[in-house]
Amino acid sequence: QKEVEQNSGPLSVPEGAIASLNCTYSDRGSQSFFWYRQYSGKSPELIMFIYSNGDKEDGRFTAQLNKASQYVSLLIRDSQPSDSATYLCAVRKGYKYIFGTGTRLKVLA
Amino acid sequence: GAVVSQHPSRVICKSGTSVKIECRSLDFQATTMFWYRQFPKQSLMLMATSNEGSKATYEQGVEKDKFLINHASLTLSTLTVTSAHPEDSSFYICSARRTSGGADTQYFGPGTRLTVL
Numbered sequence: 001q002k003e004v005e006q007n008s009g010p011l012s013v014p015e016g017a018i019a020s021l022n023c024t025y026s027d028r029g030s031q032s033f034f035w036y037r038q039y040s041g042k043s044p045e046l047i048m049f050i051y052s053n054g055d056k057e058d059g060r061f062t063a064q065l066n067k068a069s070q071y072v073s074l075l076i077r078d079s080q081p082s083d084s085a086t087y088l089c090a091v092r093k094g095y096k097y098i099f100g101t102g103t104r105l106k107v108l109a
Numbered sequence: 110g111a112v113v114s115q116h117p118s119r120v121i122c123k124s125g126t127s128v129k130i131e132c133r134s135l136d137f138q139a140t141t142m143f144w145y146r147q148f149p150k151q152s153l154m155l156m157a158t159s160n161e162g163s164k165a166t167y168e169q170g171v172e173k174d175k176f177l178i179n180h181a182s183l184t185l186s187t188l189t190v191t192s193a194h195p196e197d198s199s200f201y202i203c204s205a206r207r208t209s210g211g212a213d214t215q216y217f218g219p220g221t222r223l224t225v226l
Contacts, residue, residue: 034214036217042219043202043217043218044153044202045217046214046215046216049212049214088153090215092213095158095206096155096158097155097215099152099153100152101151102152
């Protein structure tokens, strides 16, 4: 079992819809969770981090954490074609981050 | 967000030469930086952790004599690919760890695309 798992996609959503990206992790003791966005040919860009159970909102993005079920999700409201990218979930393990393989999101105009 | 720069952004070199990549945290001090490589359509692979003032910690399978890392200051880490070969061609990305305000996050540089002929 991988430490951090994501569906590779692609996840296709129409413009204006809500995109829901999911990530599960295996280490129940994990405390810190991160979402990065990576455009093709570019490096990852931090979108959000979440430490506590529940929701955390930042603009059109909402991160959701459920430690009991060991999943973290990212919701993107009012999706735009410019949101089309690969979204990487990361879990901090000590000082290192363990990255998932990413979910490719396509927002269709 | 924090700013991390990386130089050069792109390099093409001949087989057998060495290439140095610099990673700088521009607006914060980073005692820890990380070096990753990424092959097309694959996820990030952590190569090593760079600690200011001490030796780098390499991940299993990464040759420390081939990928030399120096973290000479709180804002600069360098990765030198020695005697590069075509199989070393990849996208190399550094990140800097920022711990402030109760948060502990990594910020990535823009990456260096290395092509070895």
